Amino acid sequence: xxxxxxxxxxxxxxxxxxxxxxxxxxxxxxxxxxxxxxxxxxxxxxxxxxxxxxxxxxxxxxxxxxxxxxxxxxxxxxxxxxxxxxxxxxxxxxxxxxxxxxxxxxxxxxxxxxxxxxxxxxxxxxxxxxxxxxxxxxxxxxxxxxxxxxxxxxxxxxxxxxxxxxxxxxxxxxxxxxxxxxxxxxxxxxxxxxxxxxxxxxxxx
Numbered sequence: 001x002x003x004x005x006x007x008x009x010x011x012x013x014x015x016x017x018x019x020x021x022x023x024x025x026x027x028x029x030x031x032x033x034x035x036x037x038x039x040x041x042x043x044x045x046x047x048x049x050x051x052x053x054x055x056x057x058x059x060x061x062x063x064x065x066x067x068x069x070x071x072x073x074x075x076x077x078x079x080x081x082x083x084x085x086x087x088x089x090x091x092x093x094x095x096x097x098x099x100x101x102x103x104x105x106x107x108x109x110x111x112x113x114x115x116x117x118x119x120x121x122x123x124x125x126x127x128x129x130x131x132x133x134x135x136x137x138x139x140x141x142x143x144x145x146x147x148x149x150x151x152x153x154x155x156x157x158x159x160x161x162x163x164x165x166x167x168x169x170x171x172x173x174x175x176x177x178x179x180x181x182x183x184x185x186x187x188x189x190x191x192x193x194x195x196x197x198x199x200x201x202x203x204x205x
Contacts, residue, residue: 002170005202006030006157007195008063008180009040013050015190020056022196024203027176030061030084034071039188040180044074051079061105064088067096076100084130094125103127105157109134110142116150123154130178133160164198167205 008030010016019025031047032040042050051060059081064071066087084105085093097104106126108118111134119129131150133142141161150156152174159178162170170177183198185191 002167002202002205003155003174003176004028005198006061006159006176006178007183007190007198008032008061008159008178009038009184010190011040011042011046011050012190013053015192015195016050016053018192019195019199020053020058022199024199025056025058026199026202028059028061028082028178030063030178030180033062033064033075034067035063035065035086047075048078053079055079055081072096072100082127086132090121090125093122097125105130107132110146110160113146116146119150119154119156128155128157128176130157130159132158132178164194164201167198167201 004027006028007019007026009032010019010029019029031042031051032038033042033047035041060079061082061084062075062080063084064086080102082103082105083096084107086107093104093106104126105128106122107130108115110116110131116131122129131147144158147158157176157178161181162177162179163182167177179198183190183194
């Protein structure tokens with residue numbers, strides 16, 4: 001049974017409020033904090049205003065790619081519960097976790113078994129391990145069968161171009177499911193109709 005949902009790449013207050021006030025909100029909402037190549041990137045001024053809301057029981061996640069000390073200092077007092085770190089080695093991850101007293105989602109990008117096995121290096125320093133594709137902002141997929149031998153006790157999340165209709169087939173997995181691109185319209189904006197469909201579907205699983 002899936003452990004919950006994360007909706008990633010939220011960048012406007014209307015969508016955020018819709019999700020927070022939905023009868024079946026996700027466990028996590030992610031915000032692209034420093035990766036400017038992503039169409040979902042939110043600059044600091046807007047981000048600061050956007051997430052200054054009552055989160056209720058939803059956890060806010062700052063998505064960071066190889067973050068510099070300056071961006072970490074800039075966001076340290078914002079309303080985040082987790083930092084989701086891409087391209088950050090274990091030592092640097094531990095440094096960030098301790099300095100900012102923040103929960104960590106370590107994001108590993110996957111194309112083969114060797115990529116998957118890297119999770120072992122992050123076990124003691126991460127609250128959640130995310131297995132994602134190599135596509136970053138491009139919503140690419142990877143072979144989820146590569147994760148079949150991951151320990152059940154591992155607190156894990158899966159991403160990589162997951163579609164709403166995939167949820168039914170993933171319901172037997174003990175993952176948190178992370179969606180972004182599949183919840184957008186043809187212009188790349190979050191579509192509340194698709195979000196509604198996802199959240200209502202997940203409530204039935």
